[in-house]
Amino acid sequence: MARPLIQMALDSLDFDQTVALADQVAPYVDIFEIGTPCIKYNGINLVKALRQRYPDKLLLVDLKTMDAGEYEAGAFYAAGADICTVLGVSGLATIAGVIKAAKKHAAETQIDLINVADKAECARESVKLGAQIVGIHTGLDAQAAGQTPFGDLNDIARLGLGVRISVAGGIKQATVQQVVEAGANIIVVGAAIYGAPSPAEAAREIRELVDAAAA
Numbered sequence: 001m002a003r004p005l006i007q008m009a010l011d012s013l014d015f016d017q018t019v020a021l022a023d024q025v026a027p028y029v030d031i032f033e034i035g036t037p038c039i040k041y042n043g044i045n046l047v048k049a050l051r052q053r054y055p056d057k058l059l060l061v062d063l064k065t066m067d068a069g070e071y072e073a074g075a076f077y078a079a080g081a082d083i084c085t086v087l088g089v090s091g092l093a094t095i096a097g098v099i100k101a102a103k104k105h106a107a108e109t110q111i112d113l114i115n116v117a118d119k120a121e122c123a124r125e126s127v128k129l130g131a132q133i134v135g136i137h138t139g140l141d142a143q144a145a146g147q148t149p150f151g152d153l154n155d156i157a158r159l160g161l162g163v164r165i166s167v168a169g170g171i172k173q174a175t176v177q178q179v180v181e182a183g184a185n186i187i188v189v190g191a192a193i194y195g196a197p198s199p200a201e202a203a204r205e206i207r208e209l210v211d212a213a214a215a
């Protein structure tokens with residue numbers, strides 16, 4: 001199995017704390033995600049700052065675009081994003097717009113299936129349009145209501161879409177093995193790292209667990 005990637009969800013609102021957290025976990029993660037609240041609060045300058053500080057890391061901007069796909073995402077790809085997210089619920093025209101913007105910058109598009117009713121259909125159509133990553137995502141509010149991403153991950157993995165699958169939603173040390181075995185290629189971790197007494201130590205543990213599960 002190809003080594004799954006670990007994506008660190010940087011979900012603080014504070015610019016300096018976000019960069020400091022990135023510095024702590026950098027040795028153990030493959031992708032820095034600028035989370036949705038963080039990008040709304042800090043804007044494109046944070047993308048530029050992380051791009052300059054980490055030229056070799058993958059950088060995902062969790063725009064969760066809902067409209068004006070090409071227009072909104074284009075600026076973030078130009079600033080250095082490798083991946084931007086677009087909501088599956090936005091519809092195919094918006095998804096196509098983000099994909100068009102990504103192609104202009106030789107970058108990638110991730111579909112976020114959060115709150116999509118027919119996830120299989122949305123994933124299939126998005127992949128036909130050219131999306132490279134399908135994101136299974138139980139958001140923070142849904143997590144608080146007791147939901148998990150595991151059932152959806154199994155359903156989407158079974159489709160054999162031939163693109164990478166990302167999984168997000170409360171993934172922690174105890175569930176890393178399960179999601180790797182279910183077929184996730186990108187493991188997104190936020191609170192289990194930034195909420196730990198030592199984020200660096202938590203990220204190191206997760207790296208070890210992901211690599212062991214994939215071995």
Ligand SMILES: O=C([C@H](O)CO)[C@H](O)[C@H](O)COP(=O)(O)O
Nearest residue numbers: 009036139169170171189190191
């Ligand atoms: O995308 C996220 C959330 O919707 C806020 O934008 C989180 O970054 C994602 O859920 C990962 O964080 P954890 O669930 O805390 O691991």
